[in-house]
Amino acid sequence: MLSSLLSKVSTTDNYKLDIIFTNGEKKRYDCNSLLNFGVFKELKDKHYFNKAKVIDGTVAWPHEQDICPDTLYLDSVTNNL
Secondary structure: OOOOOEEEEEEOOOOEEEEEEOOOOEEEEEOHHHOOOHHHHHHHOHHHHOOOEEEOOEEEOOOOOEEOHHHHHHOOEEOOO
16 A cells, blocks of 8 residues: 555546645546446436545545545546645
């Protein structure tokens, strides 16, 4: 596991997450590829998607969907929020 976990997350209108890691890096993760996959289908509801928050160092939603912090770190792009 990477040493940097999430410290902050905010959502965008186009199913992306603006995330800040504990090492200070700011990145953007695109969730669009998840929206047709299993438990993540619920994220298509933008109101529900916007309920994303940081729990235990990663992003999670109320019905226990979460994304591995390693995935968020490795598959996101640098973002100067």
